[in-house]
Amino acid sequence: MPKQAIPHPVLATPRLRQFRADDVDAMHACFADPEAMRFWNQPTYTKRIETERSVRSFVDCTPSYYRFWAVADAGTDRCLGLVNYHDGHIRSRRASIGYMIDPALHRQGIATEAVTAMLDFCVSELGLHRLQAFIHPDNHASIRLIEKLGFRREGLLRDNLRVGEVWRDDLLYALLATEWRGAA
Numbered sequence: 001m002p003k004q005a006i007p008h009p010v011l012a013t014p015r016l017r018q019f020r021a022d023d024v025d026a027m028h029a030c031f032a033d034p035e036a037m038r039f040w041n042q043p044t045y046t047k048r049i050e051t052e053r054s055v056r057s058f059v060d061c062t063p064s065y066y067r068f069w070a071v072a073d074a075g076t077d078r079c080l081g082l083v084n085y086h087d088g089h090i091r092s093r094r095a096s097i098g099y100m101i102d103p104a105l106h107r108q109g110i111a112t113e114a115v116t117a118m119l120d121f122c123v124s125e126l127g128l129h130r131l132q133a134f135i136h137p138d139n140h141a142s143i144r145l146i147e148k149l150g151f152r153r154e155g156l157l158r159d160n161l162r163v164g165e166v167w168r169d170d171l172l173y174a175l176l177a178t179e180w181r182g183a184a
Helices: 021-031 048-059 111-127 140-148
Strands: 069-073 079-089 094-101 130-135 152-163 165-175
Touching: 021 048, 021 079, 048 069, 048 140, 069 111, 079 111, 094 111, 111 130, 111 140, 130 140, 140 165
Parallel strands: 094 130
Antiparallel strands: 069 079, 079 094, 130 165, 152 165
16 A cells, blocks of 8 residues: 655745645756855755756655755745755654755845744644754854744854765754744
C-alpha cells in the first residue's frame, strides 16, 4: 500500500505555498546565481537538472524531518525563493530553519514575512521547542533578520560545513518557543 500523502499546510500569509513543478525556472534563477548561493549550504548549481531534483524533493518531503514552502509574489504567484525547516528532531522538538529570496528582491520585508509565518507554524502547529539557524559570519542581512525575530547567537562553529571543496564557519543562532512572539 503506498504511503498516504500528508497535506501541505497553508500558512498565515498569501506568500507561502507548496512548491510546484513549474517553480523550477524561478528557483534555478536563484540556485544558479552566485550572489544568491554565496551563503547557501551547497555550491552554485550549474545544471537545471540539479534544480529539478531539488524542487521535486521540496514537493515530496517528509514533514516530521523537513518541509519547504515556495515564497511567491502575492499578485502573480511567481516563485521568489523558499523557506524551510529541516533536520527535524521530533523527540527533542527541535529543527533548523533556512530561507532564500531572489537577491533582486532583498530589503523588501519578504523574508521577514515568510520566516515569521513559518516560525508561527513551527511553534504553534508542530509544537517545536527550539529552532536554530546556521548563518555564515559574513551574511549580515541574515544575521539582522534572525536577530530581529528574536534569535540569540549561541556561538561560532568552526569549519562546520563543507561547501564544494571549501570548509565554512557558521554562527549558531537559536530561538526557544518561550521566546517567540505571542508566547504565554
